[in-house]
Amino acid sequence: MTSLYARRLCYLLLFRRPVSTMPLRMGWRGMRLACVGAALLVLGLVWWLAWQSVAAERAQLEISTRQQQASLAAVVAENLAQVVNKGQLMALAAGDTLASHARGQQTAAEVHRRLSTMLVAEQSFARYLLLDASLAPMDSSYALARGELAPLVAALRQALRAPVAGQAARLLPAAQASAPGSPDLWQIPLAYALRPTESGATSAAGGYLLLMLDLGYFLNLYRDVEMGAGSAIHLFDTQGGPLAELGAQGLTLPFSRSQAAPVTLMEGSRGAAVAALQPGAAPSQFSWRRSAQSPFIVVASRGQEWVDGPHREGSRKVWTLLGVLSVCMLLAVGGMLRVLRHQEGLFVALSVANRDKHALIDQLEREKTKALELAANDHLTGLHNRRMFNELVASHLALARRSRKFYALMYLDLDRFKAINDSLGHHVGDLLLQAVAGRLRQLLRRSDIIARMGGDEFAVLVTGMDAMADMDALAAKLIESLSQPYEGLEGHTLQVTPSMGVAFFPRDGHDVTLLCRNADAAMYASKRAGRGRFSYYDATASADSARGYALERELPRAVAEQQLVLHFQPKVRLNDCRIMGFEALVRWQHPEYGLIHPGEFIASAEATGAIRALGDWVLKACCRQVAAWRALGLDTVPIAFNVSPVQLRDGAFAERLAAHIADHGIAPSDLMMEITESCLIEPRALALSVLEQVRDMGVSIGLDDFGTGFSSLSQIKDLPIDTLKLDRSFVNDIRSSSEAGVIVTSVITLAHNLKMRVVAEGVELMDQLVYLKTAGCDEAQGYFLSRPVGAHAAEEMLRAAYLHPA
Template sequence: MALMSGNRGAAVAALQPGAAASQFSWRRSAQSPFIVVASRGLEWVDAPMREGSRKVWTLLGVLSLCLLLAVGGMLRVLRHQEGLFVALSVANRDKHTLIDQLEQEKAKALELAANDHLTGLHNRRMFNELVASHLALARRSRKFYALMYLDLDRFKAINDTLGHHVGDLLLQAVGQRLRQLLRSSDIIARMGGDEFAVLVTGMDAMADMDALAAKLIEQLSQPYDGLEGHSLQVTPSIGVAFFPRDGHDVTLLCRNADAAMYASKRAGRGRFSYYDATASADSARSYALERQLPRAVADRQLVLHFQPKVRLHDCRIMGFEALVRWQHPDYGLIYPGEFIAAAEVTGAIRALGDWVLQACCEQAAAWRGQGLEPVPIAFNVSPVQLRDGAFAERLAAHIAQHGIEAGDLSMEITESCLLEPRALALSVLEQVRAMGVSIGLDDFGTGFSSLSQIKDLPIDTLKLDRSFVNDIRSSSEAGVIVTSVITLAHNLKMRVVAEGVELMDQLVYLKTAGCDEAQGYFLSRPVGSHAAEDLLRAGYLYPA
């Protein structure tokens, strides 16, 4: 073989023609003429390498697959992290938006808590806080400070006639005018309704208040145009209290300025007044009662006392007159003489009268519910109520609501109820009488009326004024008048009730003269509902 030259060697070749290639090696022996040849097929030789290569490629494939899976997992994690980041960004943006909204709402809430929603001025709470802080500084100042209360005269009439919307526009215009007339250092507030308050700060002298108050009266009394097509003119009443002369704190200054403002109203309105520390306690009490009466009606601080009407020929109780009392939390029991006039001035008389009417109906229903024989409960009606064309309808509604009879009530009016508009009063009286409610004319003889003037009125009972009863013993003329009135009233088919009977002599004279009924302290003082119930159960009331 040509390939086997040399003593030894190796080669890859086909040992025979047409045979597969093999790898062989040879060696020539020096001691013999032979050549030793060893061969293996290439497939056998390459088998370990192919097996190793296969394992390597398998490992590489597995590693590649693992790498791909790891890369895929990382991509998925990254996408998830990206989603979380986007969600976090959105949540963070929403959070900031919510924070901004909360800050805006907080600012609005603070503004609403500090300012009056209608005029934009400070409200009562913020005014008190600001005034308290200013007064703390004023104690170390040589300047003068004044607290001013301002109320619009007859503002209620504007609301009632033109509507609350026009009234609100007027209040806004007044608030704007106050801003223009006062300094930025002064504190202006709307205290409620048509009442404003101003703390005037840093005045050089108390006398400066004269010019400022006069200017406010003049400017605020100028017409207000463009209020829903209306041009309105109102006047303010102003009360002024100085710090520290009239009070060392906000509460006392406000109270005294308020009292001074009502002094302006009593003096004729459209003016200003300074608080007078020497005013009598009665005046201060009157101011307080006038202001607190509307709340007393709403808070049911009123109570009814009942004075029996006794038939003279047999002393049987024929009815009760309901008399209102005010159970004041500070002043105790207050009689109507102290607050009825104030109620008529302030307009609270309508609410007061309606409360009395409802309370009478409740009492009559309670007595019926206890099985007591009912007697009429008389309630007094003011001229203001009688001028209300809907009064009879409200009366009928109360009667129906409480399930009582019209005869359980009796209505008493005074001669002032028959003044103008007389036709309206007569119409209301006719409606009430047609319902079955009896009508009495109270305090007869003290006014303009005579029997000839009232003969055509729908009246069932005349009540002799106590002034005639008091004079019976001392004046023969009074006795003649009483006897004549009783006789003429009977001829007109009216009953006569004498009020204010305090002595046995008076009672005897009235019975002799033919008077039908009597009431007064000699028979019984006005009593509470429980004592009245006991009297009603007894049925008769004999003089002691």
């Protein structure tokens, strides 16, 4: 904020009228007050947000603690209810056993054995005591002393007086918990009424089963549960009397069982509260659960100080950090106020000095205007330059969209202008450019926009034509006038012709960039057509050129990304139609244009140097295919691959070929290298050296397209060539020209005398095949026998071994 305000003040002081110091001082004072107010507002907002965050964190902590306690209490209550229900099952089994004993079906020993077995199965019950309906002892799992029975019977009578609805067992008063022969305070007696379930039994209680619930064993099951510091599990009876407690110190009895818990009697099956669970203790957060069939209340608690402790520590850190941040911010505001006061003095001084600088500012404005004019025009011809031309054309085209008139953008280039510069000097060339600019001004209207785009290239936007045909007369007039001699150029009379290209708006482009590019393409079309003429932009020719350029640009990536594939055309021996070899023909599986034949990209590959990588890919692909066929157990035949002159000029070509053969584990005789007559052009010695190395390696060599170049049989007799391939032009003329037949027969005879095999390519008719066989030709290939096919189809041909014409 300070930096922005300072920049605005500088602008006012340097580029506007002088201002008085009073408004400046008032502005700086307001800025200081705004800084202080903003700082206080930010501090207040930060403190308020921190307070909200701390409060939310505390509330979330209490909710999380309450949920954890509720879950723990629910688990313990559920498990305790299951234990009570298991005691009910034991009581039912005991009732059935007693009924059977009463009918004489079971002895007392069998009753004791069955109850003991059930007691061993449920480890939460320590002992049992079986009483009849008059509360007289019938059986026990331990030796019962006379003084121990009376308290238990009295406690049972007292428990039976108070009806309890829905509970499976009655909890005897806590004062008698330790009565049955043991000082162990953790064994709690539970009384179950015996009602046999057998058919014909009465529904009245036939006795009572006292089961000693071992709370020590039951609660120890939760000793390893992670409850958190200050947490505990409490067991109460339904009157709030404490029974046992499991905490961090282990299993304890926190206060006397005879003393009721100092909390309101917990009502409902579940709930949560904050209170002291024993007299004089600190408040705790606790949750309770009780089951309708269980005489227990399970409480999970955590001391309030343990709940609030981490929160207090985190809050203390937050408030400390905020205090430090507030102090730092106040110190920063103080420093900023000092800086603003210092800046105020500087700007006031600048306002006083501003009066002396207005004359200099006016001068700078005038020079700026002059510089803009120079930047918009070409310094040599006075015409618009490229930047200004683009801006003006863009504005005119915006208006042309609402007009019914026609607009055309014309590019003009002087033919062979470089020769004038090189022979007569650049100063004469500059005079010629000025003369051309002068004629353009005379020939064109004031509404037309003329510019020099650079060098000897000019551009013109012709505006407001009534019809596109008007451009024919204007272009012809410009060519005729600009082609007239230019006299008085430092004693020289020069005559040049212009090449022009025209693009119409909006047919050939909707913006300046596209129109300029298309007009430039049309101009180069005029140069290719013979110069000194004009051409209109042709979208079809441009599309072909764009496709060729795209293929040239994408070919290296196609080689790297394995977009190339090989097709194979068989060579058939004419004596018995046996397949003697394949010629590998590369194809480009383009993702946009589909399958592209090599005629579209081989020439550009040779021109750009990409032919090296392309040829290396073809060589490796041929080796890989031969190795694959050998792995299938096929009888392979040589695969011929074509080599360009660029590859033969590489002295390391033979070494790479040998390395590929060794890497794929094939024999040199599995390959055949085909060259054209252009490969033997200079440097001839290097090409011959490479051919000798290849032949010494064991790879056969064939001369492709024989008869279309400069070579004759007498010139190639000393070359390391094994096979001669007749060009398809001779084969095509066999039927229509007797001279062609004589030439073919002579070439075959002479080649055989030079120990060379002859292969005819381009065979498409049965008559051609018959003539070639009669003339003694060794092999043939062409569409009549088979088109180039993929690797799978070529594999099937290899399996058949013979290819008979259809």
